[in-house]
Amino acid sequence: IHAEMTRLERLNLVGQMAASIGHEIRNPMTAVRGYLQLLGAKPEFQSHRSTFGTLISELDRANAIISEFLSLAKNTSTQRECQNINDILRNLYPLLEADTFTQNKQIVFKAGETPDIPLNAKEISQLVLNLCRNGLEAMEERGTLTIRTYTEDGQVVLSVQDEGTGIPTEYLDKLGTPFFTTKENGTGLGLATCYGIADRHNARLDVESDPNGTTFFVRFPGLATNH
Ligand code: ADP
Ligand code: MG
Numbered sequence: 001i002h003a004e005m006t007r008l009e010r011l012n013l014v015g016q017m018a019a020s021i022g023h024e025i026r027n028p029m030t031a032v033r034g035y036l037q038l039l040g041a042k043p044e045f046q047s048h049r050s051t052f053g054t055l056i057s058e059l060d061r062a063n064a065i066i067s068e069f070l071s072l073a074k075n076t077s078t079q080r081e082c083q084n085i086n087d088i089l090r091n092l093y094p095l096l097e098a099d100t101f102t103q104n105k106q107i108v109f110k111a112g113e114t115p116d117i118p119l120n121a122k123e124i125s126q127l128v129l130n131l132c133r134n135g136l137e138a139m140e141e142r143g144t145l146t147i148r149t150y151t152e153d154g155q156v157v158l159s160v161q162d163e164g165t166g167i168p169t170e171y172l173d174k175l176g177t178p179f180f181t182t183k184e185n186g187t188g189l190g191l192a193t194c195y196g197i198a199d200r201h202n203a204r205l206d207v208e209s210d211p212n213g214t215t216f217f218v219r220f221p222g223l224a225t226n227h
Contacts, residue, residue, distance in 0.1 A: 018066075018069040018070065019069070019070055022066040022069055022070050023070075025066060026063065026066060029059055029062065029063060032059065033056060033059050033060075036052055036055050036056055036059070037052075037056065039052065040052030040053070040056070057185070060185075061185050061187070064185070064187050065187045065189060068187050068189040068190065068193060069189065071126060071193070079120065080118035080119055080120045080201070081118065081119065081120075081121075082116045082117065082118050082119075083116055083117075083119055083121065084114060084115075084116050085114055085117070085119060085124065085149055085156060085158060085220075086111040086114060086149055088119065088121050088124050088125060088128075089109060089111065089128065089147060089149065089158075090109075090111075091121075091125075092125045092128055092129065093107075093109055095129070096128075096129070096132050096147075099132070099133065099136060100136065100145075103136075103142075104141060104142035105136055105139055105142055105143055105144070105145065106144050106145070107132065107136075107144075107145045107146075107147065108144055108145070108146045108147070109146075109147045110146060110147070110148045110149070111148075111149050112148065112149045112150035112151065113150075113151060114149050114150065114151050114156045115151070115156065117156050117220050117221075118201075119201065119220075120197075120200070120201070123197045123200065123201070124197070124201075126193065126197060127193070127194050127197045127198065127218065128147070128158070128160065130190040130191065130193055130194050131160040131194060131216050132145060132147070132160060133190065134162075134190060134191070135160055135161070135162030135164060135214070135216075136162070137164075137183065138162050138164025138165055138166075138213075138214060139162055139163055139164045140164075140165070143162065143163035143164065143213075144163055145160065145161070145162050145163075146159075146160075146161045147159070147160050147161075148161070152219075153222070154222030155219045155220060155221060155222050156219075156220040156222075157217060157218070157219050157220070158217070158218040158220075159215055159216065159217045159218070160215065160216045161213060161214070161215040161216075162213050162214050162215075163212065163213045164213055164214055165211060166209045166210050166211045166212065166213060166214055167207065167209040167214055172207065172209070175191050175207060176191045176192050176194070176195040176205075177192065178192040179192075194216075198218055201220060202220070202221050203218050203219055203220045203221065204217075204218070204219045205217070205218055206219070
């Protein structure tokens with residue numbers, strides 16, 4: 001039998017490579033950032049303050065990209081265990097709320113009745129976190145982010161709804177393409193990670209969006225079809 005790599009194996013390999021490269025790149029970057037901060041604070045560079053600021057924030061952006069890659073790497077080889085999605089969400093909730101602490105935004109969790117299904121808690125947490133961060137970022141001033149779980153046609157559904165500005169139709173096709181971002185400090189890896197996680201759970205990730213907000217749906221296969 002031809003030993004072709006599966007999609008998952010390729011993703012694993014990419015993840016492992018990203019992890020080692022990521023760690024190696026981070027160390028010199030930390031050093032550069034430190035020296036930039038030191039230099040930028042000197043009186044003779046007073047007139048270049050904003051340039052130093054830009055350099056540092058670009059370094060931080062590169063660092064954020066590496067972080068997302070690292071979390072991708074960590075999650076690829078882990079196992080799924082039969083459990084309730086609501087338990088995962090309840091554990092994650094304090095972390096999500098912390099994201100809204102200084103803002104006029106709130107997160108509401110409406111837990112419906114759902115059967116236990118095979119889930120990787122770390123990956124599902126990462127997926128929800130990524131969707132929620134996007135939702136919060138899409139709401140400029142204020143708004144409510146609603147997380148729901150329910151059962152529909154035998155499928156466990158998780159939805160994350162925001163009251164943001166929506167996704168322009170021309171961007172819908174690009175969602176999940178690595179590095180696609182419309183944000184100045186975005187990495188464009190959040191949704192790519194989400195699609196990967198959904199894929200590994202045999203789940204579908206769908207989006208509905210209009211100028212009043214966006215809802216992402218994750219539909220897990222029903223128990224009868226999920227082995
Ligand atoms: P990032 O958040 O770093 O930009 P993502 O992969 O998480 O990368 O998202 C990619 C792009 O998809 C975002 O830049 C944004 O344009 C769009 N997007 C994702 N989620 C939402 C949302 N809830 N509302 C509006 N736009 C969104
Ligand atoms: Mg994001």
